[in-house]
Amino acid sequence: MPQYNPPLRDMQFVLHELFNVVDTFRTLPAHADIDVDTVNAVLEEGGKFAAQVVAPINLSGDAEGCALDKTTHEVTPPKGFKEAYAQYVEGGWPALSCDPAFGGQGLPHTVNQCFYEMLNSANQAWTMYPGLSHGAYECLHAHGTDAQKSTYLPKLTSGEWTGTMCLTEPHCGTDLGLLRTKAEPQADGTYKITGAKIFISAGEHDMVDNIIHLVLARLPDAPAGSKGISLFVVPKFLVNADGSLGARNGIYCGGLEHKMGIHANATCQMILDGAVGTLVGQPNKGLAAMFVMMNAARLGVGCQSLGLTEVAYQNAVAYAKDRLQMRALSGVKAPEKAADPIIVHPDVRKMLLTARAYAEGGRALCVYTAMKLDVALNAADADERQEAEDEVALLTPIVKAFITDNGWIATSHCMQVYGGHGFIHEWGMEQYVRDARINMIYEGTNTIQSLDLLGRKVLGDNGKKLKKLGKMVAAFVEEEGVREDMQEFINPLADLGEKVTKLTMEIGMKAMGNPEEVGSAAVDYLRVVGHLVYAYLWARMAKVALDKQDSGDTFYTAKLHTARFYFAKLLPETASLIRTARAGVAPLMAMDEALF
Template identity: 55%
Template sequence: MPIYKAPLEDVRFVLDEIVGLDKLSALPGYEDATPELVGQVLEEGAKLCEEVLFPLNQSGDGEGCHFENGEVRTPKGFKEAYTTYIEAGWQGLACDPAYGGQGLPKLVNIMLEEFICSANLSFGMYPGLSLGAYNALAMYGSDELKQRFLPKLVDGTWSGTMCLTEPHCGTDLGIIRTKAVPDGEGAYKITGTKIFISAGEHDLTENILHLVLARLPDAPAGTRGISLFLVPKFMPNEDGTPGARNGVACGSIEHKMGIKASSTCVMNFEDATGWLVGEPHKGMRAMFVMMNAARLAVGIQGLGLAEVSYQNAVNYARERLQGRSLSGVKAPDKPADPIIVHPDVRRNLLTARAYGEGARALGALVAYHLDVAEKHADARTCRDADEFVQLMTPIVKALFTDIGFESANIAVQVHGGHGFIWETGVEQYVRDARICQIYEGTNGIQALDLVGRKLPQDMGRLLRHFFHPVGRDIEAAMEKDELGEFVMPLAKAFAKLQQATALIAQKGLKDPEEAGAAASDYLRLFGLVALGWSWLTMVEKAQAKLDVGEGNAAFYEAKIKTARFYMTKLLPQTNSLFITIAAGAKPLMELEEAAF
């Protein structure tokens, strides 16, 4: 049976030492987000995930969702768990108190999301989609729509979805066909079909609010002609209760490789009543609020799966007896040594650990900048924080989900043949993790977004929010002898990143296929340097604690040793990535299509 314990000690280290909760509580509106309160919130969230959600993960995978007569029933225990979740107020943790939320920082909510995704990714999809709908409606909805619908999303009695994809188009939303026709009374009639709609139909809430992309009759072609509409499953009565059924129905659910307890639906809209969110033909701007938040959330899904996979791999490696240590017997009282003594097993475990802990620190830093962008009193600081988040969003989404998939496969490999068996639980993490690299824009799309949009934007202005602080930190660390073995590998990798950036900028101006050919390798290179930056910071903080004898010495020593593994065994991938980038587009593009 699989295991899971929320990594509270590491989360506290990241929040206290890497981000600094004192900086967070200094932001307007976050005065109550003290380290003590945040610690209590995360401890309670950990209990919920460990004791309520995690026990349903494997059973939910085995049972899946049920579709009968247009209705979807979630697996046994999910409805009760969801009731527990919303009654405790978790849905509104980071939502505006004006609509019933608790107003805590987004950073705290993202830390909780990691726990949820480790414990039960399928369950987490339902409240996660609702939070995305809340964010879009809170930013672009009219006052009337916000007053009418946001409290229901915040308390969790109603849920939300995002309806983008259609049978003939996925990423290319400019060719959607769903129509919206004014009804003459201030609303619109929506007609069309959407596919791959997560949480499109289920039995957890009394109503579901669909945010739907559609075209008005006078819409210009392409993405400039897309509008966003709020379409409820049930029309709300004057007293706020669900009323008559709207013209929206689930046509079927998908039978999937993973996240089987999350309903993935085909949704049919037939003259369904909806209300415009934002301005006509400006729906993509509003939908990107959901999509960008969702991309960060999917990155956290990858982190959550990396963590639970690592925990189970370590647990098995400590218990499984097989062979003897190459340096001599380690367990003379047993017929064989535990496999954790073997170098290759340790390589696997340390790879998952180093990636996961580095990603947690980097993800928390990005989440902190989300809060700064929203709450800081200085407009320039808000803009800079927002631009940092824009730059890092495709990296977090793609890198973290790659890490999640790799770590899940490592867990299976460490388990050997037992990892391939459903009962042990780890093969589920491979299946669940695979979708994270696909939805909310495939990782290849994230790479194209990075090189095609983020790099050239405003003559590279976004890059400065990463390059400048990394350069400063490397320069400062060079002055400290105890950091030498950590900062030198990072400095070399950072130089490769700078060279690769200049190379892509130069070649891409002449031939866009050069930038496209380098995109995925460049994102990986960028991400590895970003993790290295996080590890340098963690080493410095851990060493400072050891120097003054504060805290858990074993924890800080493990940090330094894991950092050493990352800098010497994983970060050098940047060398080969640079060589691959420099090879250009020709090896990819010269083979004729007919030869494939």
């Protein structure tokens, strides 16, 4: 059975030594009283909950899965899930970053991000039950009426109720403009909603008294396409005026998806049969309102793969130090044993260091993005809020796609470290691989994220957001480039920054003649920009480690070794990616589709 140890030391490094997050919090009126000790204490307790309560039911939950009673449409999660959720609520964890006006603790999203990384390492499928509640909370907090806020937000904040988002339908996929679910207005101001939704994570379960569904549907006079979509809040049980639960609403689970991974999460086919809902935001503007939840979910999915990368790495390292097989090519390393531990072999180390570099780089990116989200939501100055919002917008598709691609690579490598045992369920590694694979697909496939980055976030504003990133990188290069001991990090960072600028201009010019050029280059382009962001973060981490390498703390020695590995073995991938991005659309579209 796999084990999990919360990476508190590295979290503290990223939070307090790399980004000095408390200094940023002090500039935000809502978080001005947060100090280092508070952050560390919360995460230490959160780590205990993840490791001691949630992690032990991960392997068993995957084996057991969820059960649907087709007569009552009720879903039962695996053994221990409901009890773990009760402890989660009792500990006040759902309220961590929620508004105190609705019973929240008002802590920064940055702290919640680190807590959720640990939950995802411990048990991604379980974490999905409360996970989407945060997105539902944020959506209603931003766009709900006063009545909706007072009815739903306190219960979502406390965790007494959970939330979902009901977007896609069997024929839609990501193209939500095709959805057919209908919303008929009623005389009392509510709507009767009819249709079918699929792939609804945690759509039905018995862990809470009520589930709050955010549903996209069309009004009778709605225009075609995405401009005719409205958003509705549809509770599993109707809520009476006094807050008590009323009649069962006409929304229920018609079937459970049989999936490759995340078996312990109830991925539901939801049927709406005249379900009663209320409008969220403006008619036909539902997609814009839903993007609050969708963007939160995209950041959350990146966090899921970060969590899996970390826990897979931890277990693969433990196995590699213990597993004996063959001798090192350079000579015997463990003469007292029948063979050397496999960690002596170069390629095993390459796989382990790949996972480690992607985990630590992903952690830095997730914390940085969450810190900027806190600024976007809480800074007193409007311009400062807008600057941070733009940065979060640029980084969101990178968090979602780059971290999940890397999570797939890392978990696959870690399974490979185990050899044949990696393919066996009881060791836990094959579950991490299966669970990681969905993260590249849902909440907008990674191709969708790549199109969003290149088409909307970069070319859509003539590179304005990207130029801000470039200036930040250039400023760091100029400041640290004079240090001899930083050259191995600064030179490749500066080189890649220049290449990204040239590549962006080249794709933009080609796209003016043929928009398909964006589609052909987007996936490679996102990975190149992802590496630019990681290279910048790794260079910053290397600087801190260099400054403290004589402290006697081997943490900094390990950080430097990992940074050097990243720049030597992982960053060079960008050379081939730039070449394939420049190859253009012709090799993809030249062949007649009849020849496929």
